[in-house]
Amino acid sequence: MYQVPQITSSIYYVGVNDRMKERFENVWSIPSGVAYNAYLILDEQTTLIDTVDVCYSDVFFHKLDILLEGRPLDYLIINHMEPDHGGSIGLLRQRYPNMQIVGNKKTFEMLRGFHGITTGLHEVKSGDALRIGKHEFSFLMAPMVHWPEVMFTYEQTNRVLFSADAFGSFGALSGHILDSHLGDRQAYLEEMIRYYACVIGKYGPFVKKALVNMDKQGLDVDFVCPAHGVVWTKAGFAEARQLYDRLSSDEAEEGVVVLYGSMYGNTEQLADVIAQSLAASGVKSIVCHNVTKSDPSVILRDVFRYRGLIIGSPTYCGELFSPIENLMNLIRIRDVKARLYGAFASHTWAPAALKRLLPFADEMKWEAVGEGVEMKMADLPSILSAAWSLGTAMAERLKA
Ligand SMILES: Cc1cc2nc3c(=O)[nH]c(=O)nc-3n(C[C@H](O)[C@H](O)[C@H](O)COP(=O)(O)O)c2cc1C
Ligand SMILES: [Fe+2]
Ligand SMILES: [Fe+2]
Numbered sequence: 001m002y003q004v005p006q007i008t009s010s011i012y013y014v015g016v017n018d019r020m021k022e023r024f025e026n027v028w029s030i031p032s033g034v035a036y037n038a039y040l041i042l043d044e045q046t047t048l049i050d051t052v053d054v055c056y057s058d059v060f061f062h063k064l065d066i067l068l069e070g071r072p073l074d075y076l077i078i079n080h081m082e083p084d085h086g087g088s089i090g091l092l093r094q095r096y097p098n099m100q101i102v103g104n105k106k107t108f109e110m111l112r113g114f115h116g117i118t119t120g121l122h123e124v125k126s127g128d129a130l131r132i133g134k135h136e137f138s139f140l141m142a143p144m145v146h147w148p149e150v151m152f153t154y155e156q157t158n159r160v161l162f163s164a165d166a167f168g169s170f171g172a173l174s175g176h177i178l179d180s181h182l183g184d185r186q187a188y189l190e191e192m193i194r195y196y197a198c199v200i201g202k203y204g205p206f207v208k209k210a211l212v213n214m215d216k217q218g219l220d221v222d223f224v225c226p227a228h229g230v231v232w233t234k235a236g237f238a239e240a241r242q243l244y245d246r247l248s249s250d251e252a253e254e255g256v257v258v259l260y261g262s263m264y265g266n267t268e269q270l271a272d273v274i275a276q277s278l279a280a281s282g283v284k285s286i287v288c289h290n291v292t293k294s295d296p297s298v299i300l301r302d303v304f305r306y307r308g309l310i311i312g313s314p315t316y317c318g319e320l321f322s323p324i325e326n327l328m329n330l331i332r333i334r335d336v337k338a339r340l341y342g343a344f345a346s347h348t349w350a351p352a353a354l355k356r357l358l359p360f361a362d363e364m365k366w367e368a369v370g371e372g373v374e375m376k377m378a379d380l381p382s383i384l385s386a387a388w389s390l391g392t393a394m395a396e397r398l399k400a
Contacts, residue, residue: 004067005177007231008158009221010135012040014063019170024084024170028198030298032191033172036084037227039162040067041155045074048225049153049162054087061095062086066129072096075122077131078103078152079164081110086229090115099256102130104141106149125152126213131155140213142166144206152210159222166210169229170195178223179236182321188230192240194301195228201304201334207248209243247304250338254398255285256308259299260320260344261292265315266378267346270387273380274310274344274373277391283308283398291323296330303331308340308394311357313322315347320356328360339366340397342390344373351376356400366374369397 003277005013019033036052038060046068052060052271064073073096078086084298089111093099100198102122113116130137140152146165169192173390200207224232224240232240246252258275262268271288278286285306289299303309313324320328341361345353354374361368370393 002064002066004368007160007177007225010042011155011158011160012042012067012098012354013177013231014038014040014060014067014174016052016059017052017245018056019172020055025199028170028194029295030170032170034170035169035173035228037225037229037231038085039225040064041132041135043135044068046071047075047135047137048073048092049077049225050079050085050164050261051076051088053084054091057088057091061091073099075099075130076101077137077153077162078111078149078228079153080147080227081107081114082147082165083114085127085164086110087115091116093120098247103255104139104149104151107142107151108311110149117370134370135217136253138217140210140217142206142210142213144203145210146203146309152214154217154219159220161214161219161221161223162227164199164227165195166207166226167192167224167232167237167244168195168226173230177231178233178291179230180233183231185230185236185239187238189243190227190301193243193247193305194297196244197334198297199298199302201247201300201336204248204335204337211244211248232321251394252307252338253285253305254283255287255306256283256394256398258288258312259291259303259308259324259327260311260312261314261324262290262312263314263316264323264378266375266380267312267344269371269380270344270375270383271312271348273387274312274342274391276393277388281395283391283395291327292323296327299327300330300334303336303339304334307338308342308398310342310344310390310394312344312346313353313357314355315345318350318352320353332364336364339364340369340394341366342368342370342372342394344375344387344390346375346378348377367397369394
């Protein structure tokens with residue numbers, strides 16, 4: 001018999017998998033898809049936490065029908081209004097016209113805008129509680145943990161935190177819902193970092209604040225149910241939380257991303273020399289990314305992860321190679337903090353790339369490391385020792 005996955009005996013997973021879309025937000029690659037998570041709690045009053053992307057509303061409503069067995073839906077709690085979660089709210093209201101919608105002031109402004117809904121609202125703020133029988137929810141505002149209206153919902157009886165986008169990961173769910181049942185939890189942790197870097201990364205200080213508020217409330221959690229990806233059990237959450245603490249602070253792992261663009265492979269030769277120098281100086285984690293080959297979301301993931309960043313570009317029509325410029329802009333928008341930065345470039349007749357790369361350190365308030373390296377007319381031998389020195393300087397600074 002078909003079974004809807006359960007977190008506890010009364011909390012059901014009613015999310016959906018999307019392996020159809022090419023890109024999340026129409027930008028970020030999702031080779032393993034993405035899950036839009038929603039949760040149904042059956043008690044004296046039935047309560048749904050979040051909905052799903054409207055493309056999947058039929059599948060979603062079918063799951064609700066199976067579980068509700070003709071009962072009405074009494075409450076919808078909205079943790080996040082972004083259309084990947086809020087997309088089915090309008091249709092849901094048509095199916096359950098008496099359903100009360102629980103959200104905060106900002107949620108309701110968006111609810112009016114996106115869905116024209118202005119009635120049947122139950123407004124909450126941090127610390128408020130809602131009892132539906134054996135289960136009791138409390139609410140914790142988490143503004144700008146992606147959008148301004150975001151809040152977390154905590155269910156006290158089962159010690160379950162519904163954390164919106166926080167702790168969410170890319171990757172559809174392949175059968176298992178709980179991280180403890182996965183063969184490879186590490187893959188989801190990596191996908192959690194990639195989701196963070198692409199979607200939430202800009203809002204690190206707000207994430208930090210939300211984490212501090214969670215601690216202040218002394219929330220003891222047995223399960224953390226994010227809006228995407230696996231549900232974390234206590235042990236898995238300890239790892240996810242550690243990563244979030246680090247990502248939302250200015251801490252990064254000891255490692256270096258060598259990010260470069262190259263039309264004919266000359267700048268790439270420099271990148272390789274620098275990477276070899278880093279390796280010879282004892283740096284363990286070194287990732288070289290060719291900007292037009294590597295996926296931008298993977299580049300961003302690694303930039304968020306590692307403390308060192310060395311960028312290289314050929315001069316291109318008197319400018320930076322434009323894919324490098326674009327990637328630098330993605331880093332700029334995300335306000336990545338506290339990196340150690342180096343730069344290298346190549347040209348043939350009139351150099352321009354290096355003088356555009358070097359000021360990035362000041363602009364981002366990062367520490368510039370080593371001397372910028374400039375190669376002319378693909379003359380690698382003449383620049384080998386300068387490239388080697390850049391790698392050595394970065395390695396020494398990383399370890400200092
Ligand atoms: C489309 C194009 C535009 C270029 N524009 C410039 C330029 O404005 N100034 C310059 O000195 N070299 C220019 N170059 C030469 C390259 O910057 C130089 O050969 C560089 O080493 C190429 O590195 P790569 O092999 O990594 O692509 C240009 C090359 C190409 C293909
Ligand atoms: Fe979001
Ligand atoms: Fe989301």
